[in-house]
Amino acid sequence: MNADAVPLLEARGMTMRFGGVTAVNNVDFVLGEVELRCLIGPNGAGKSTFFKMLTGQLTPTAGTVRFRGEDITGAYPHQVARRGVGIKTQVPNVFDGLTVRENVFVAAARLHQARTARRIADETIEHVGLTRIAGRMVGQLAHGQRQWVEIAAVLAQEPDLLLLDEPAAGMNKEEVARTSELIREINKTKALIVVEHDMQFIRMIAKTVTVFNQGSILIEDDVHTVLSNQSVRDVYLGRQAA
Amino acid sequence: MAGAIASGWASFAAMLLAGLVLMFGLPHVFDLFGLLQMTVFVAMAVLALSQGFIWGYGGIMSFGQSAFFGLGGYTYAVAVMNLGDSTGAVALAIALPAAFAALLGYFMFYGRISDAYVGVVTLTVTVILFNVFNSTAGDWYTIGNAPLGGFNGMPSVPPLNIPGHPDEPLDPGQLWYAAMGSLILVYVLLRGVLASRFGRVVVAIRENETRAMLLGYDPRLYKLLTFTLGGGIAGLAGCLFTNWGSFISPTAFSLAQSAQIIIFVLVGGLGTLLGPILGAVAIQYMVTLIGAQQKVDGNLIVGVVLIGFVLLVPQGVVPVVRNVLQRLFVRTPRGGTAPVASEARP
Ligand SMILES: Nc1ncnc2c1ncn2[C@@H]1O[C@H](COP(=O)(O)OP(=O)(O)OP(=O)(O)O)[C@@H](O)[C@H]1O
Numbered sequence: 001m002n003a004d005a006v007p008l009l010e011a012r013g014m015t016m017r018f019g020g021v022t023a024v025n026n027v028d029f030v031l032g033e034v035e036l037r038c039l040i041g042p043n044g045a046g047k048s049t050f051f052k053m054l055t056g057q058l059t060p061t062a063g064t065v066r067f068r069g070e071d072i073t074g075a076y077p078h079q080v081a082r083r084g085v086g087i088k089t090q091v092p093n094v095f096d097g098l099t100v101r102e103n104v105f106v107a108a109a110r111l112h113q114a115r116t117a118r119r120i121a122d123e124t125i126e127h128v129g130l131t132r133i134a135g136r137m138v139g140q141l142a143h144g145q146r147q148w149v150e151i152a153a154v155l156a157q158e159p160d161l162l163l164l165d166e167p168a169a170g171m172n173k174e175e176v177a178r179t180s181e182l183i184r185e186i187n188k189t190k191a192l193i194v195v196e197h198d199m200q201f202i203r204m205i206a207k208t209v210t211v212f213n214q215g216s217i218l219i220e221d222d223v224h225t226v227l228s229n230q231s232v233r234d235v236y237l238g239r240q241a242a
Numbered sequence: 243m244a245g246a247i248a249s250g251w252a253s254f255a256a257m258l259l260a261g262l263v264l265m266f267g268l269p270h271v272f273d274l275f276g277l278l279q280m281t282v283f284v285a286m287a288v289l290a291l292s293q294g295f296i297w298g299y300g301g302i303m304s305f306g307q308s309a310f311f312g313l314g315g316y317t318y319a320v321a322v323m324n325l326g327d328s329t330g331a332v333a334l335a336i337a338l339p340a341a342f343a344a345l346l347g348y349f350m351f352y353g354r355i356s357d358a359y360v361g362v363v364t365l366t367v368t369v370i371l372f373n374v375f376n377s378t379a380g381d382w383y384t385i386g387n388a389p390l391g392g393f394n395g396m397p398s399v400p401p402l403n404i405p406g407h408p409d410e411p412l413d414p415g416q417l418w419y420a421a422m423g424s425l426i427l428v429y430v431l432l433r434g435v436l437a438s439r440f441g442r443v444v445v446a447i448r449e450n451e452t453r454a455m456l457l458g459y460d461p462r463l464y465k466l467l468t469f470t471l472g473g474g475i476a477g478l479a480g481c482l483f484t485n486w487g488s489f490i491s492p493t494a495f496s497l498a499q500s501a502q503i504i505i506f507v508l509v510g511g512l513g514t515l516l517g518p519i520l521g522a523v524a525i526q527y528m529v530t531l532i533g534a535q536q537k538v539d540g541n542l543i544v545g546v547v548l549i550g551f552v553l554l555v556p557q558g559v560v561p562v563v564r565n566v567l568q569r570l571f572v573r574t575p576r577g578g579t580a581p582v583a584s585e586a587r588p
Pocket residue numbers: 018021022023041042043044045046047048049050090
């Protein structure tokens with residue numbers, strides 16, 4: 001990234017308080033174009049809350065979010081989405097009563113006429129490997145498949161930045177490998193921030209890693225430095241330590 | 243998808259054909275009295291469609307479709323008495339309730355009140371309108387040369403006429419064609435809306451509003467448009483109803499009326515268009531039968547039927563019958579194509 005270029009995403013002094021709980025505390029976070037960032041941290045560290053602030057689902061108590069230099073702090077979720085930010089939420093948000101194909105179609109139809117949207121939906125479904133179950137109701141699918149449906153929908157939305165909150169949760173080994181492959185491929189053209197607890201998975205995809213702990217950034221560095229850092233190990237003690 | 247689209251067209255064609263057969267066939271089957279009865283059933287079916295659309299597809303729980311129904315009825319009466327020709331009066335009877343729905347919807351959806359409160363607000367508005375129109379007795383409440391008449395309502399409302407020819411009113415036999423034609427038009431319109439991109443998004447918002455927002459759709463706008471369209475259709479139903487009895491009174495706004503619309507949709511089936519139509523006709527037919535005898539209170543029986551349905555067939559009749567038919571006649575292809583809730587079904 002060019003040093004004086006405007007970053008894709010620039011969050012400054014981000015703070016979110018829920019009553020007495022400070023879920024995110026004065027976080028500065030900068031992401032370049034087509035960058036892949038992993039965001040890790042123990043349960044309750046504030047990762048999902050941070051994503052919600054970036055996407056307009058929560059208005060930060062303090063701080064600003066800039067996307068390509070434009071202030072999007074406090075914008076509605078649909079406005080943030082229209083700027084080019086897509087998110088796969090931790091608890092899958094999908095259209096359970098619609099088929100896989102319809103889920104992805106609705107995502108593509110925001111920018112395109114029905115005919116084009118149908119073509120994009122079919123291509124995306126093929127790409128993510130859901131063609132075989134394209135006609136199934138999403139509500140009837142297994143958790144891993146629902147995650148992929150959501151990823152496919154986010155892709156069909158054609159964002160420049162994808163936020164993936166625990167995309168590999170509940171997936172078996174094979175599925176995790178496929179998801180990491182998919183993420184690397186997406187990263188050829190788009191920026192991503194990926195929240196994950198699975199360290200194997202982080203090792204497969206990560207370049208730079210940001211570690212959240214108790215609402216603040218503990219460390220931000222390249223994956224090897226971070227995973228061999230003692231305080232990161234301490235924070236993760238009791239979990240599958242790095 | 244090609245299959246789904248083909249079967250969509252087939253069911254649409256079948257419904258259209260059935261509608262036209264009934265429209266032109268029933269006058270040969272029924273005497274004038276029977277036909278008149280069918281006419282009011284059809285007016286109520288249009289009303290049920292408005293509720294079925296905004297609730298079953300838009301996920302908006304309105305307890306106040308009777309508000310737009312009543313407004314449509316009164317607007318037609320006032321307008322036709324002043325204009326002489328019914329054409330503009332019909333247009334106003336659709337436009338005014340739609341505009342009112344837009345205004346109300348703007349405050350509800352852009353005010354970000356919760357779904358439960360949408361029910362409360364629409365119910366309250368209906369009660370207010372009921373009381374307002376009830377207290378319009380006396381000369382002071384006369385619009386042009388149309389007295390609103392308080393709780394007695396407005397009698398002798400001029401009927402529809404051939405457009406542009408106020409001296410050629412429709413007779414009751416011809417009114418049937420106007421009513422049934424309206425029902426078919428509304429059905430076709432809603433099928434088209436549901437098959438369109440807009441309709442897909444409306445259903446998606448019903449399924450998961452958060453996801454729709456995160457994809458870049460503004461749910462407030464889609465709900466507002468859905469609610470406005472529903473208001474206009476309810477207004478048209480009110481116009482037909484006024485024509486049927488040459489009469490409109492504040493009972494159109496009553497809570498019993500609001501409840502009845504919801505029962506039509508519940509019994510027929512939420513999330514379908516055919517369900518509300520059949521529900522409206524069946525319930526009204528039943529009420530008419532009950533009304534003819536003196537032994538048991540009619541409301542009691544309707545109540546019992548409703549409870550029975552909610553307990554035994556909570557989905558409503560049409561979805562259940564459709565599932566049974568699908569199981570009998572449609573072989574599920576490999577990979578299992580499950581029923582698609584969002585397809586614009588009859
Ligand atoms: N809406 C809310 N109201 C009150 N407290 C909240 C709310 N949302 C999150 N929190 C609290 O904020 C803190 C951070 O939660 P968050 O979900 O962001 O953590 P996380 O890092 O995503 O954790 P996990 O890895 O378990 O998903 C937690 O203590 C949580 O209980």
